[in-house]
Amino acid sequence: MSQTKTYRLTVSGRVQGVGYRYFVEDSAVFLGVKGFVRNMPDNKVEIVCQGDEKSMEQFFTSVKKGPAFARVDEIIKDRISNDINYNSFEIKY
Template identity: 45%
Template sequence: MKALRITVYGYVQGVGFRSFARRHALALRINGFVRNMPDGSVQIVAEGDEKSLDEFLKLVSRGPFMARVDRVETEEVPVSGYGGFRIEF
């Protein structure tokens, strides 16, 4: 089990990015959350096995159809034991 903090920059708010991230996280059995940040980025904390996290990172690096991802930053963080994957408002 591994945990990542993923910050996605670009045109990523108001385009369904959080729902996109949640849908793919649930399909890959990744736990954590996604939220919009005041600077216009989207932050994700994702916990899961390394293979699932790698696939998830590829997906969020592309984003949904209407998004434009300019940059993605990742940082390994301690596992917190989230249950499920939620959208934070």
């Protein structure tokens, strides 16, 4: 069994008002990635995601592409501690 890793992604570009959070949630559920996604006041999106290495790499590829009307300009990826074990993936408001 692979070791669980947790990351914080900060996504910038045209990622609010285009269905990006719903796309991220669908991708996470499909790949078995846990955590959350939320809009930030600076028009960026924050994703905290947790999963095994293979699932996470597929997830990173998916969120970089985004849905049709989104434009991802930059993703800042930081590895963070596994202090919290997420049981699902959700959109936070």
